[in-house]
Amino acid sequence: DIQMTQSPSSLSASVGDRVTITCRASQSISTYLNWYQQKPGTAPKLLIYAASNLQSGVPSRFSGRGSGTDFTLTVSSLQPEDFATYYCQHSYTLPYTFGQGTNLDIK
Amino acid sequence: QVQLQESGPGLVKPSQTLSLTCTVSGGSISSDSHYWTWIRQPAGKGLEWIGRIYISGNTNYNPSLTSRVSISLDTSKNQFSLKLSSVTAADTAVYYCVRYGYWYFDYWGPGILVTVSS
Numbered sequence: 217d218i219q220m221t222q223s224p225s226s227l228s229a230s231v232g233d234r235v236t237i238t239c240r241a242s243q244s245i246s247t248y249l250n251w252y253q254q255k256p257g258t259a260p261k262l263l264i265y266a267a268s269n270l271q272s273g274v275p276s277r278f279s280g281r282g283s284g285t286d287f288t289l290t291v292s293s294l295q296p297e298d299f300a301t302y303y304c305q306h307s308y309t310l311p312y313t314f315g316q317g318t319n320l321d322i323k
Numbered sequence: 324q325v326q327l328q329e330s331g332p333g334l335v336k337p338s339q340t341l342s343l344t345c346t347v348s349g350g351s352i353s354s355d356s357h358y359w360t361w362i363r364q365p366a367g368k369g370l371e372w373i374g375r376i377y378i379s380g381n382t383n384y385n386p387s388l389t390s391r392v393s394i395s396l397d398t399s400k401n402q403f404s405l406k407l408s409s410v411t412a413a414d415t416a417v418y419y420c421v422r423y424g425y426w427y428f429d430y431w432g433p434g435i436l437v438t439v440s441s
Contacts, residue, residue: 217386250427259419259431259432259433260370260431262428262429265425265427266426271429303369303370305370305427305428307426310383311383311385312372313372314369314372317369
């Protein structure tokens with residue numbers, strides 16, 4: 217299985233901050249990398265697909281970059297509704313796996 | 324707008340079989356562009372892909388679960404189902420049914436908590 221490792225595991229930030237979350241794959245996955253946001257008690261929501269494509273309806277303050285093994289998710293200016301847990305996930309080969317999550321909370 | 328909804332028992336006894344159904348509305352499960360998938364999440368933990376089914380009936384399962392899992396389709400009801408046998412406390416989790424298409428999971432059900440306990 218391809219292992220996905222996110223860093224940091226948790227992050228405290230303030231409204232208006234720029235934050236970046238990193239995801240590293242245990243082998244090259246080209247750009248078969250997606251990002252999801254999950255709030256407590258709800259299902260994950262797709263934010264970014266194919267490493268850098270913004271899902272319809274997702275604010276443009278979210279952006280993704282990377283290819284191969286190293287990827288980033290950046291929120292350019294945090295809003296109150298952005299405090300949540302973020303997961304990366306690869307679709308390169310089966311079984312699909314997720315990162316362990318990054319919990320973003322308010323400082 | 325596609326919607327998915329999980330249903331089934333919220334409590335299963337150890338060694339028994341967990342059975343869940345996902346009802347899809349706003350779109351056809353017979354689409355040749357999508358896989359229908361189950362994902363689970365233990366409380367406070369990360370997400371685990373369980374497996375998927377295609378309209379052809381072709382299935383793929385997580386190797387860690389393949390000996391215990393089965394996913395099936397009922398196109399007449401626009402539903403797909405999950406069976407997980409010989410459950411233990413480690414199978415306690417929120418189970419999500421999810422649509423997969425074009426390399427990502429785009430529509431998720433709200434999830435159903437299944438607890439394995441006697």
